[in-house]
Amino acid sequence: MKFKLIAEISFALLRARLKQTMVAAFGVTFSITMFITLLSFMGGLNDLLDNLILNRTPHIRLFNEISASSIQPIAKSKAYAGAYNFISHVKPKNDLLEIRNSEAIIKALKADPNVRGVAPKNTVPVFYNVGAINLTGVIDGIDVDAENKLFTFQDYVVNGKTMDLKNTPNSIILGIGVAKKMLVQVGDNIQITTSKGTQFPLKVVGFFQSGMDEMDKIQGYVTLSTTQKILGKPASYVTDIQVKLYDMTLAPALAKKYGKLFETDAVDIQTTNSQFKTGSSIRTLISYAVGITLLIVAGFGIYNILNMMIYEKMDSIAILKATGFSGKDVNTIFITIALTIGLVGGALGLVFGFGLSAVIGQIPFNTASLPTVKTYPINYNPKFYLIGAVFSVITTYLAGYFPSRKASKIDPVDIIRGK
């Protein structure tokens, strides 16, 4: 009841200065619009760049590093127990790349409730033969279904289908860079040579484009069984086990656990790709800083208009106080004015911000390195809208606070005497 009266007075004062009020509200609208647009766009871009790496990277990778065995036979000899030994020129064993007992490990991983999926992989260094020239390259033997599910492999295949890789024996999906160098088309046959000198014919069933040029120039994908055939290894031969988790943040702890449990090397995504998180967070920080700066500038606009209004309405404030409105009432009146400007301006800003980001989201954005992206990326995270709304209210409140306090302190006697 009492607030209704205060609100009525506030709105009457607002209407009396409608133009300036609208300009102040527009300031808030503009800043919130830009804040939302900037963060949505930056967020979209961040996601795009992060996903470029993160989508293609396992959360935990189990593998065997080529290294000499840490326990040499002499250490086990009882004759030299308690003695020191020095061995020069230790060489790593031949079969160490293989993860031993891989089938059991995969089974155990799939049973773990933290694990979203497991994709085994073989990495084979090869030469692509083009006439007399050999191009160095790497072929990954993959489980096509798991790779599609966990690493959106199909998104990066620009020519042909991933299913062809699975269904055609001895087939390969070539990186677009390699394909260009070798001048091959889908359906052609190519020859590869392994590091051990074995030659092997493969049929090209598709091209892929990862967005990373260096990778596209060397990489090829075949099925797991094809690599086993190339290397002449049994069906259990796996050099890498890639794990995707439900919660990425658990990766460092789980990597350590798996490494110990399965007696392999294990590395987590945070360790391998720390620079991406840093880049994203700094970009986000900059967008917030710019957005908040805009809001503060809008806040000064509100501060100005309220100061002007109070200066103009000195008489009205004096008479309100003389007829029994307390300083607190006057304070509430001007805070209400400020918050009304903030809420109306802010709400419009959220709507316009959504509109503008939607428009930007329709602008074509074609880049050779990102085959799946056709328009500018936009992240419609409700968090941005919430932050925008909260900040618009806070800044307008602060902008209104000092002028309102000034108004509440006006001494009616001074004003009335001054006449």
Add this chain to the structure above:
Amino acid sequence: MEKKVIEAIGISKSFHDPLTVKVLTDISFSINAGEFVSVVGKSGCGKSTLLYILSTMDTNYEGELLLDGISMTNKKDAELAMVRNEKIGFVFQFHYLLNEFNNLQNVMLPGLKLANLSPKEVEHHAYQKLKILGIEKEALKYPNQLSGGQKQRVAIARALINEPLIIMGDEPTGNLDKKNSDVVFNIFKELAEEYHQSLLIVTHDLDFAAKTHRTITMEDGKIMSHGLSSS
């Protein structure tokens, strides 16, 4: 003995900026219910200063002020605001109407603030007050559409809305011509005699003062004469 609506006991006030100047010295007087009192004196004798102290708007003084038998000294701002709202009606030299509201709303504002009555009842009362002052036809116009005399009458209606203990006026006819001054004076007289409204009017118009029940004369911050109570 009649009920005292307002009583000043030894009120003194000094301005300290830039030099200490004593503007009021040991002022003591009282006003009874239903009295129509005027305060006269030369410009600068402290009569307006006294009025602002009596009205509770100026709290920086020595001495004691009783309103309706209750001490106003050392009360908090918000409490004083409530006292002003409920017990004191003001009429200034300038009308101080809010141009954003129509005349009826202007009259209603202190009543809505008091909130003893529903808005409908306050509106009804406001109409009645405007009727007493003969300007009910202007109720829905805005202050800037009225003449000076009419505005002052709206201001008086606003002072009356909460049926205050006392109406205080600071040169209420100071800005008006002779004809409108008379109209305003007659309204005050009518309020005092028909509605037994207590009034305290500061003026330098001796004709005006002569027609009131009692005239307090001030000089150099002191009361020279309390006047004779004729009622």
